Amino acid sequence: MPGRRVLLGVLPALALLAACDPTALDEAERETVIGLSLSALPALPEDPSNRVADLPAAAAFGATLFFDTRLSADGRVACATCHQIDRQFQDDRPRGEGLGLTERRTMPLAGVAWSPFLFWDGRSDSLWAQALQPLEDPREHGFTRTALAHEIAARYGERYARIFGPLPALDHLPAAAGPRGSAAERAAWQAMAAADRAAVDRVFANAGKAIAAFERTLRHPETRFDRFAAALARGETPTGDAALDGLEREGLKLFIGKGACIDCHNGPRLTDEHFHNTGVPAVAGLPDDTGRAGAIGALETDPFNCLGPHSDAPAEACTALRFMVRQGAELVRAYKTPSLRGAASRPPYMHAGQYATLEAVIEHYATAPEPPAGRSELTGIVFTERGRKALIAFLKTLEP
């Protein structure tokens, strides 16, 4: 029976091979993987600066405002123009485009309420303060805050009043006036009485708070990776679509191991919610962009920050601002680590869409180019061709 004997010899060899399967996870790796799963996400952080943050009527009103194109200078731009509902609330473009072209990539919105700072440079410390800026940016909605207040009074007065109380008297105020508008709009704003400006600011802030309440409902959908991690957490072998194949597991091990991707892309959102200079190249023709370093002053002087008159939080609750790093060389050209959930299907990448593909992103981490300014935290890393494919295969398991 020579055939049987050969078979008997092969079986233990196969078992041995399985035991040293290079894509198998050890105990520490298993724990790490479980920590990246959606089920490990902490409860939605409270926003003490927004008293309607978790009010369903405010979220519903915010959704209406989010999709309303009439909150723009030409009546054609809504939040949803760039934050597209069927595209993970982003627009697939290198840089957002409303009335004009902006300098930064539109960020997706799922899980955004877990971020202590908003925008690529973190120049807002709450979702509602963030939502206000594009409304008045001439390249985005190009709207003014008196126009917004008039629009709310004309079309949403009752809904507004049910959530925030009665609107102030607005009839005597200019149709379009605001501190970030055209010269005429700025002059009209300056000509208004201080009390009127404060009343309009209040309506403006409340619109932001409603939009924020809506954005707080945007959650990350469960992915194949989460089902894989959930099976591991139960002590089971993942089966069906939860079973990652060899290449995907290899990519996962690289991600949490030698690739060191997890250094910054950690936690269930696969972001450390912090700012890093990774030497991402500047876009030719754009003004100098110092990233986080340039955002600190704007954040501290933003009248809509957590310490401002329209915040509902006591000063001690403004922890993002209280414990913010305000200076240091490492803030220069530092940008927020993006979540990698759903990233595989939303090129281009980086804060101004500098890279068209994940292959180009991995090449960036491999070569660690000199930064345009500041000091890059990257040191370069050798990825094999197979390793690059494996990383991409793993990232695709984070797709909704």
Next chain:
Amino acid sequence: MRHAITALGIAVAVVAIYLAVQLFTPPPAEPDLGPQKSSAAGLFTVALAPEREPVPMNALHGWTVTVTTPDGAPVTDATLAIDGGMPAHGHGLPTAPTVGGHLGEGRYRVEGMRFNMGGLWELRVRVETPRGGDEAVFDLML
């Protein structure tokens, strides 16, 4: 032939020097993960303890610093500051924590700590008193 012997001699010398260097180079310093340290100049004994264990990742949380003299008497009039970072990555803490006033028995509360990545962190506690100042350095593996 003479060249070959010279080359061999040089090769042997290079190997010998390499081995000697390897033999006499001390191993890299191990992180000292102890929760209590003597300050650099020996003025104080400083203990550092997280208020939550395990230390949370990416969440603001507090720590307690306890400062005593080397013979164990609580230091009650110190002004403290804390700083740190990841030496291997060349970056500091992601937040700027603050240390409050004396709470009793040499204890002081640190607010606003946050760690944003796993690995070896260094925390430096600066202690200033009317009798002099000193610094204690802690290693923390997350």
